[in-house]
Structure formats: structure tokens, C-alpha cells
Amino acid sequence: MLSRAAILLGLACILCSPAQAQDAGRFTLVPSGGVVSFEATCFDVQATARLLTWKEFVEQEQQKLCEFQKERFALDTNLIIENLEITLDETKVRYQIEISTRDKELEELRGIIKKNRKVNMPAVIISSVVGGIAIGFGGAYAIDQLLDK
Numbered sequence: 001m002l003s004r005a006a007i008l009l010g011l012a013c014i015l016c017s018p019a020q021a022q023d024a025g026r027f028t029l030v031p032s033g034g035v036v037s038f039e040a041t042c043f044d045v046q047a048t049a050r051l052l053t054w055k056e057f058v059e060q061e062q063q064k065l066c067e068f069q070k071e072r073f074a075l076d077t078n079l080i081i082e083n084l085e086i087t088l089d090e091t092k093v094r095y096q097i098e099i100s101t102r103d104k105e106l107e108e109l110r111g112i113i114k115k116n117r118k119v120n121m122p123a124v125i126i127s128s129v130v131g132g133i134a135i136g137f138g139g140a141y142a143i144d145q146l147l148d149k
Contacts, residue, residue, distance in 0.1 A: 030042065
């Protein structure tokens, strides 16, 4: 019986003793209106829960921030690529228009050259020589007429 009493007395001393600080980073729950035998900072249940979950909260927050930045970078990159594709398409259209315009001008110039080649060169030479001789005889006749008077 004495051993039972000693055990009960030991348990009562341990369980009913005032809260004492142990290793850093631990906390002790003190009932409302309880007395603590050391200098302490007390937190309510919500503050304690925040402190205990702060590491996980910061980890999740940083993970979400990382995912956000990753998505933002991907969207920015996609926007840059889309703008470059639009510029490429526009450049292709302008290039095609310039090529088409150049081809049309070349065809027109070839047509002009073909028209100029259709002129019969021997006929031009003969008519030029005949015209020159006629002008020469006409001029000589006019001068002879003036001198005869």
C-alpha cells in the first residue's frame, strides 16, 4: 500500500507541477488563469496553430509563386513566339506581293521588248534611205529653182 501511495504522490507532483521551459522550440499548454514559474510568451490556440503550420504555409506559398512565375514565363514566351509568327506571316505576304509585282513588271517589259522587235529593220533602213534621198533631191531642186530666178 505504501508503494501505491508513493506512485500516486509522484504522479501528482509530476502532473500538477507548474509549467517549465524545456528545450528551445517547444511549448507548454497552460490552462486559462494558470501560473508559470518562468518568463514566457503565451499564444492562443490559433496563434500556436499558425506557428506550427507556418513552415508548410511558406513552402506552399513559394511553390504557388514558383508555379505562377513559371506560367507567366510560359505565357510571355508564347506571346513573343506568336508576335514573331505574325511578323513572319506579314513578311511572307509582303515578300509575295513584291515578287508578284516584280514578275508583272518583268512581263510588261518583255512585252514592250517584243513589240519593239516586231519592227522590220530592213524596211526601216530602206525607208530611211529613200526618205533621205527624196529630201536631198527636193532640197537640190528648191535651191536650183531659187538660183534660176
